[in-house]
Amino acid sequence: MKLLITGASSVLASRLVALLRERGKFSFRLLEHRSPVRMESCETVSGNMTDPESLGRACQGVDEVLHLAALTHSCNDAEYFRVNREGTRNLINACKKNDVRRLVFVSSAAAVGDGGAYGLSKLESEKLVCDSGLQWVILRPSEVYGPQMKEGIGKLISWVKNLKYIPVIGDGSYCLSPVYIDDVVEAMAQVVANPDLISRKLNLCGPEIMPFVEVIDRLSRYLEVRRNKIFIPVWITRLAVSLASLVKLGSFTPDQIPRLLCGKDQDISQAATSISYSPRKLEEGLKEYL
Secondary structure (H helix, E strand, C coil), rough: CEEEEECCCCCCHHHHHHHHHHCCCEEEEEECCCCCCCCCCCEEEEECCCCHHHHHHCCCCCEEECCCCCCCCCCCHHHHHHHHHHHHHHHHHHHCCCCCCCEEEEECCCCCCCCHHHHHHHHHHHHHHHHHCEHHHHHHHHEHHHHCCCCCCCHHHHHHHCCCCCEECCCCCEECCEEEHHHHHHHHHHHCCCCCCCCCEEEECCCCCEEEHHHHHHHHHHHHHEEEEECCCCCHHHHHHHHHHEEEEEECCCCCCHHHHHHCCCCHHHHHHCCCCCCHHHHHCCCCCC
16 A cells, blocks of 8 residues: 655654554655655655645545645744645645545644634635545544654653743643554554544643643653743733744744634544554653653
8 A cells, every 4th residue: 555644754653654654554655744754665746735736736646535734833824724724625626636545634633713814714625625525534633743743742852851931821721632652643644544444633732731830840840850830821822922923033933822722622533443543641651751
């Protein structure tokens, strides 16, 4: 079976290819955009989610597509929809023209209406996939952490390691469900290897749902450090991040705030019954990672 992977320069893609190569069921075509991709025994093609012709060429002779490519950080909300939603539309059209059998779309647990422009762009992309007429599976990872994952939980781990005072937006009651990268990769491998699995939306979250402040406390206990929390009102955070993004100071964008605060579906029961999905708890993942 020939598998096309978009977003092939991502950490998830490289670890997935390594795992699937061990199992020997696939040949790979990797779609690279800005970052070059070099993996042994893998065909590489250049393409862009906003370039339908390049996607058409990439989909030729492909049995299945794993769609990982996405814009995750931008100060321009319209860019999320141009790259994520319209890019997914372009890929769907390319799949249909080339008789691709199934599309596995990696979305996000933040694909909700109040998840900011990124979350809404992923939610609208999901609808395009569901209405495409293709066979499909949608995967919704939550806060993935592990080697080379520097955003999200990875950044929070770094803060707890190095800072005495940890900033918390609002009251910190919004919930996260950290999931170790190897558990997500294993789930993805099971899905792409099972052609009979179709028309499913699977949440790839951790086994625990916990408030943001509890994540800080558990990280502190694991790392054996004492940390103080500084609670910053949401409006001040929004203002500060907006001003910083205007002058290109720091890596945060305004859209990341609603993405963090929004309510998410973190129920993994369907993933547990559809595939063999049994993610490890936070401390178990930290043991592997650290």
